Amino acid sequence: MAGPPHVLILRDPRESWKRCSLAPLRGMEDIEFREYRIDRQVDATGRILLNHEAPVLSAADAGADLMLVDSSWRRLPKLLETVVGEPVYRSLPALETAFPRKSRIFEDPEAGLASVEALYAALALLGAPRPELLDAYHFAEAFLAANPDLPR
Secondary structure (H helix, E strand, O other): OOOOOOOOEOOOOOOOOOOOOOOHHHHOOEEEEOOOOOOOOOOOOOOOEEEOOOEEEOHOOOOOOOEEOOOOOOOOOOHHEEEEEEOEEOOOOOOOOOHHHHHHHHOOOOEEEEEEEHHHHHHHHHOOOHHHOOOOOHHHHHHHHHHOOOOO
16 A cells, blocks of 8 residues: 655745644654755656646546645746656635635635645645644644535
8 A cells, every 4th residue: 555645746945834734744754844045956857846837637647646835826927947857737626715815915716725724725635634734734624614525
């Protein structure tokens, strides 16, 4: 039996760890953080890379490793320039965030989620739920209540 999917998180170092929803996941098994650097490429070959314009995750994607890019929507294209290889682009179904988002300088997409919400949802939909990902997330209960169809 294969283990849980390996999660690679490409993280923007300009984002504060203090406000990062993924910070409590540091050191968890099968979750690897890499800091973005303009001079370093990250190979995503064979990994599911979440992209809100891609086909929705399906049962056929189960067992695949995952890559998540953690940054502001404004800086996302810059980070994606360093992603190489042949990832499998997938999106999440329509889900409701519980994170109170406000940006004074950039409009977030309507369907945007906090990074920890997106990661939890993706793994749950891939058949590898990890409830512990939400243990330290302040809005976990509200997120799960707002999305009752998510596998637990």
